[in-house]
Amino acid sequence: MKLHEYQSKDLLAKYGVVVPGGKVATNAAEAKAIADEFGGKVVVKAQVLMGGRGKAGGVKLFEDSDSAAQFTQELIGKRLISIQNPDGMVVEKVLVAELVDIAEEYYLSVLLDRAEQKIVVMISKEGGMEIEQVAEENPDAIVKLYVDAAWGLDDYEVRDAVQRANIPAPAQRQMVAMIKGLVQVYLKEDADMVEINPVALTPEGKLLAADAKVSIDENALFRHPEYNETKDDAADHPIDGEASKLGIAYVNLGGDIGIMGNGAGLVMCSLDEVNRAGGNPANFLDVGGGANAERVKTCVNLVLMDKNVKGLLINIFGGITRCDEVAKGLLAAFAELDVTIPVVARIEGTAAAEGLKLLEGSQIIGAKSMQEAAQKVVELAYA
Numbered sequence: 204m205k206l207h208e209y210q211s212k213d214l215l216a217k218y219g220v221v222v223p224g225g226k227v228a229t230n231a232a233e234a235k236a237i238a239d240e241f242g243g244k245v246v247v248k249a250q251v252l253m254g255g256r257g258k259a260g261g262v263k264l265f266e267d268s269d270s271a272a273q274f275t276q277e278l279i280g281k282r283l284i285s286i287q288n289p290d291g292m293v294v295e296k297v298l299v300a301e302l303v304d305i306a307e308e309y310y311l312s313v314l315l316d317r318a319e320q321k322i323v324v325m326i327s328k329e330g331g332m333e334i335e336q337v338a339e340e341n342p343d344a345i346v347k348l349y350v351d352a353a354w355g356l357d358d359y360e361v362r363d364a365v366q367r368a369n370i371p372a373p374a375q376r377q378m379v380a381m382i383k384g385l386v387q388v389y390l391k392e393d394a395d396m397v398e399i400n401p402v403a404l405t406p407e408g409k410l411l412a413a414d415a416k417v418s419i420d421e422n423a424l425f426r427h428p429e430y431n432e433t434k435d436d437a438a439d440h441p442i443d444g445e446a447s448k449l450g451i452a453y454v455n456l457g458g459d460i461g462i463m464g465n466g467a468g469l470v471m472c473s474l475d476e477v478n479r480a481g482g483n484p485a486n487f488l489d490v491g492g493g494a495n496a497e498r499v500k501t502c503v504n505l506v507l508m509d510k511n512v513k514g515l516l517i518n519i520f521g522g523i524t525r526c527d528e529v530a531k532g533l534l535a536a537f538a539e540l541d542v543t544i545p546v547v548a549r550i551e552g553t554a555a556a557e558g559l560k561l562l563e564g565s566q567i568i569g570a571k572s573m574q575e576a577a578q579k580v581v582e583l584a585y586a
């Protein structure tokens with residue numbers, strides 16, 4: 204789960220990484236008061252969890268506090284749209300930070316290299332722009348340093364990597380310290396990504412994290428109640444945010460065939476089958492154990508919040524819950540819903556035949572196998 208820049212900077216500062224001073228504001232008056240603390244020389248930055256805020260108009264430099272306050276006023280409530288996030292995100296708060304005089308911009312990140320099965324530190328002299336672009340146009344400008352998770356990093360390895368990245372000599376020591384801080388954040392704070400872009404070098408030769416992005420491993424969030432409020436902001440899709448409030452495992456996938464099933468593995472198979480049948484899955488949704496009418500209703504409503512959905516596939520395996528009970532749950536749920544798109548349900552397991560019999564004549568089209576169900580729903584949805 205992504206953290207806001209201000210949260211990321213607080214976390215980095217705890218580990219000795221030098222960050223510019225700054226505070227969060229939600230209105231012009233607060234922004235003015237903070238800007239005054241820095242003599243009006245500040246940068247106002249939208250706190251939205253998306254990349255490319257600068258290009259989207261969410262970052263602006265100021266010389267006086269009145270203009271900073273004015274910009275804050277304009278920004279709050281505005282939807283920012285970037286290439287990375289075409290749906291955009293509404294700004295609710297801004298970071299008003301001390302203006303840093305930047306002579307050079309570098310790039311630093313710590314993440315997991317899945318292919319190497321190791322933590323990797325990426326260092327580049329080409330900061331400020333998108334790292335994907337650097338990777339494509341000038342891959343040699345990115346130096347990778349692998350971290351042995353058990354052993355950690357030795358100082359000489361970090362010094363060597365910093366030299367290989369051609370970081371100028373006067374900044375090297377500070378860069379080494381910054382990298383060690385970042386790796387500590389990664390290891391100790393359950394992070395799965397730490398990125399600083401840009402690392403700013405001032406004309407006086409001081410190194411600071413001018414921007415910061417930390418992402419926390421979602422499986423470790425139970426250890427971090429302090430981020431509970433960030434969960435809503437962090438959702439990649441508005442329906443994902445809604446689902447997380449309801450405690451339902453839902454991921455929007457951008458297609459048009461709605462999918463729900465009981466059990467993550469079964470849902471994953473359903474996605475594959477829909478794909479194979481030529482369909483484009485709209486979402487992942489795990490209904491969880493059983494399938495009582497209330498739960499089914501909530502889940503169907505969630506899937507249908509996505510206006511692109513043209514057909515719905517329900518895939519239920521009745522092991523402990525009997526399939527006739529499942530069918531009754533589905534019928535009760537749909538009796539109270541107003542669903543106009545085709546719905547196909549594959550129910551299999553204990554008392555499957557009885558279950559399918561109950562569905563006959565209803566709006567829910569029964570299917571015996573997953574393949575048959577996927578083909579049917581795709582056929583009907585795209586008819």
Ligand code: GDP
Nearest residue numbers: 246254255256257262302303305331400401414
């Ligand atoms: P992003 O676009 O979401 O990555 O937001 P950043 O925080 O990286 O800001 C975008 C760009 O604004 C940076 O690459 C810098 O060039 C510039 N910028 C941000 N903060 C400062 C600052 O304090 N001083 C100066 N001179 N430029 C800044």
Ligand code: MN
Nearest residue numbers: 400401414415
């Ligand atoms: Mn940035």
